[in-house]
Amino acid sequence: MRVSEEKTAVACRNIVKEYTVGGEGVRVLDGITLKVCRGEFVSIMGESGSGKSTLLYILGGLDRPTEGNVSINGTDLSGLSDETMSRMRRQKIGFVFQFYNLIPNLNAEENIMLPLLLDGKRAQDYSGRLAQMLELVGLTQRRKHTPRELSGGQQQRVAIARALMSRPEILFADEPTGNLDSRTGAEIMSLLEEINRERGQTIIMVTHSPEAAKSSSRIITVRDGKLKE
Numbered sequence: 700m701r702v703s704e705e706k707t708a709v710a711c712r713n714i715v716k717e718y719t720v721g722g723e724g725v726r727v728l729d730g731i732t733l734k735v736c737r738g739e740f741v742s743i744m745g746e747s748g749s750g751k752s753t754l755l756y757i758l759g760g761l762d763r764p765t766e767g768n769v770s771i772n773g774t775d776l777s778g779l780s781d782e783t784m785s786r787m788r789r790q791k792i793g794f795v796f797q798f799y800n801l802i803p804n805l806n807a808e809e810n811i812m813l814p815l816l817l818d819g820k821r822a823q824d825y826s827g828r829l830a831q832m833l834e835l836v837g838l839t840q841r842r843k844h845t846p847r848e849l850s851g852g853q854q855q856r857v858a859i860a861r862a863l864m865s866r867p868e869i870l871f872a873d874e875p876t877g878n879l880d881s882r883t884g885a886e887i888m889s890l891l892e893e894i895n896r897e898r899g900q901t902i903i904m905v906t907h908s909p910e911a912a913k914s915s916s917r918i919i920t921v922r923d924g925k926l927k928e
């Protein structure tokens with residue numbers, strides 16, 4: 700991508716995050732500035748407790764920083780009400796977690812459709828997109844299975860399809876292979892790589908795994924509350 704064509708997907712400036720633990724302030728993030736361009740696949744690494752997930756949630760608008768600001772696709776999140784922020788999350792952001800967070804009594808396609816239904820959309824208007832997503836994640840034959848009838852890797856594929864249904868600007872993934880054996884983890888990573896390469900999907904992923912991080916185009920590390928590229 701030429702620099703002049705770069706478009707910023709998400710940017711943050713001087714992010715500080717402090718928690719109060721036992722009456723004392725603990726500074727987890729200490730002045731983080733970062734820009735991720737559209738189409739990038741960025742891995743966030745760092746030791747346990749370094750603040751990787753905290754940073755991911757702040758970038759995705761799931762949490763607010765103590766200081767500093769985040770903008771997604773040019774919109775500054777700090778000025779948004781909670782309601783506008785949650786609409787923005789539903790429509791512009793996809794999240795995938797280590798534990799798939801599927802609804803146990805809904806089947807694969809119902810789980811994939813759920814966020815759009817909660818956003819007031821009609822299922823019949825999205826049947827084509829649903830079929831495309833099932834195809835993309837390789838679950839067309841298993842669309843009527845409930846999570847209990849699916850392997851961990853298949854459940855994560857459902858979660859990925861669900862996150863992509865709204866055609867999000869950015870897909871955030873928090874340890875997406877953390878609960879999978881290494882072979883299944885590698886399959887999930889090649890799916891994410893394909894989604895990034897073929898669809899130009901911007902992805903920001905937290906991972907402990909150097910193997911998983913190899914799929915990304917850039918690795919950043921959080922250490923002592925700061926970023927090292």
Ligand SMILES: Nc1ncnc2c1ncn2[C@@H]1O[C@H](COP(=O)(O)OP(=O)(O)OP(=O)(O)O)[C@@H](O)[C@H]1O
Nearest residue numbers: 718719720727745746747748749750751752753754
């Ligand atoms: N709500 C909270 N209240 C107090 N402290 C918190 C809270 N959330 C996170 N922390 C602390 O902030 C630090 C960073 O947590 P975070 O989960 O972001 O780290 P991480 O790098 O993602 O860790 P891991 O790799 O173990 O998941 C930790 O020391 C954690 O205990």
